[in-house]
Amino acid sequence: MKNPDSRIQIVHGDITKLDVDAIVNAANSTLLGGGGVDGAIHRAAGTELLAECRALGGCEPGKAKITRGYRLPARFVIHTVGPIWRGGKRDEARILANCYRNSLQLAVENEVKTIAFPAISCGAYGYPIEQAAQIALETTREFLGATQNIHRVIFVLWGDDVYDAYREALQK
Ligand code: AR6
Numbered sequence: 001m002k003n004p005d006s007r008i009q010i011v012h013g014d015i016t017k018l019d020v021d022a023i024v025n026a027a028n029s030t031l032l033g034g035g036g037v038d039g040a041i042h043r044a045a046g047t048e049l050l051a052e053c054r055a056l057g058g059c060e061p062g063k064a065k066i067t068r069g070y071r072l073p074a075r076f077v078i079h080t081v082g083p084i085w086r087g088g089k090r091d092e093a094r095i096l097a098n099c100y101r102n103s104l105q106l107a108v109e110n111e112v113k114t115i116a117f118p119a120i121s122c123g124a125y126g127y128p129i130e131q132a133a134q135i136a137l138e139t140t141r142e143f144l145g146a147t148q149n150i151h152r153v154i155f156v157l158w159g160d161d162v163y164d165a166y167r168e169a170l171q172k
Contacts, residue, residue: 004141004145007144007150007151007152007153008137008140008141008152008154008170009152009153009154009155010154010155010157010163010166010167010170011155011156011157012156012157012158012160012163013156013157013158014040014156014158015040015041015116015117015156016040016041016043016044016045016072017073018073018116018154018156019073019074020073020074020114020115020116020152020154021076021111021112021113021114021115022066022069022074022076022077022107022110022112022114022115023072023074023076023077023078023117024064024077024078024079024080024103024115024116024117024118024120025037025038025041025077025078025118026080026081026082026118026119026120026123027059027080028081029059029060029061030058031056031059031065031079032050033050034124035124036123036124037118037123037158041072041077045069045070045071045072045077046070046071048070049067049069049077052067052068053079056079059080059081060081061081061082061083061084061095061099062080062081062094062095062096062098062099063080063081063098063102064078064079064080064099064102064103064105065078065079065080065106066078066079066106066110067079076110076112078103078106078107078112078115080099080102080120081099082095082096082099082120083096083121083125083127084121084125085126085127085128088131092121092127093131093135096120096121096127096132096135096136097138097139099121100117100120100135100136100139100140100143101139101143104140104150104153107150108147111149112150113149113150113151113152114150114151114154115150115152115153115154116153116154116155116156117140117153117154118155118156118157119132119133119155119157119158119162120132120136122162129161129162129165133162133165134169134172136155136166137166137169137170137172140153
């Protein structure tokens with residue numbers, strides 16, 4: 001079995017440009033769009049994405065739902081809802097780990113081989129970046145250790161602070 005770390009990659013940039021089977025959206029529980037990476041994905045995919053999202057009936061924090069990618073290079077968008085940081089005692093870590101686990105599970109069910117994640121909850125939702133990076137890496141490594149069905153996971157980081165935190169977490 002190929003080592004999980006050889007299937008994980010970290011890049012700086014805009015997730016909407018990635019030519020992968022699926023990109024993950026850091027959405028809110030309405031799934032009706034918003035700012036940050038969510039806004040960028042909806043703008044790049046076009047209005048058909050919002051129409052499909054309307055039919056999904058929202059999504060609970062930690063869960064994930066899949067749509068087509070429309071005008072994006074990616075074939076699918078996996079929408080997940082991260083926790084809002086409230087100091088760390090409201091189950092934030094478990095919910096964030098569930099976002100990664102449930103998105104990867106949905107990817108496997110849809111035969112997605114290559115998937116890109118943004119730094120879920122690290123923007124408007126205020127999750128401490130080093131902790132979020134550690135959870136993202138740990139959960140992904142654990143998942144990849146148990147399946148060969150996902151060939152590549154790319155973390156696409158927008159800011160330098162987030163990029164550096166992920167790089168450090170990967171080296172651990
Ligand atoms: N590509 C990759 N990463 C990006 C991009 C992009 N194009 N744009 C921003 N980021 P956020 P959250 C980074 O706030 O914290 C929305 O309004 C950004 O710099 O998008 O989970 C939703 O509708 C940050 O590092 O998501 C929700 O209401 C990371 O993506 C709420 O924000 C996540 O920041 C979700 O908040």
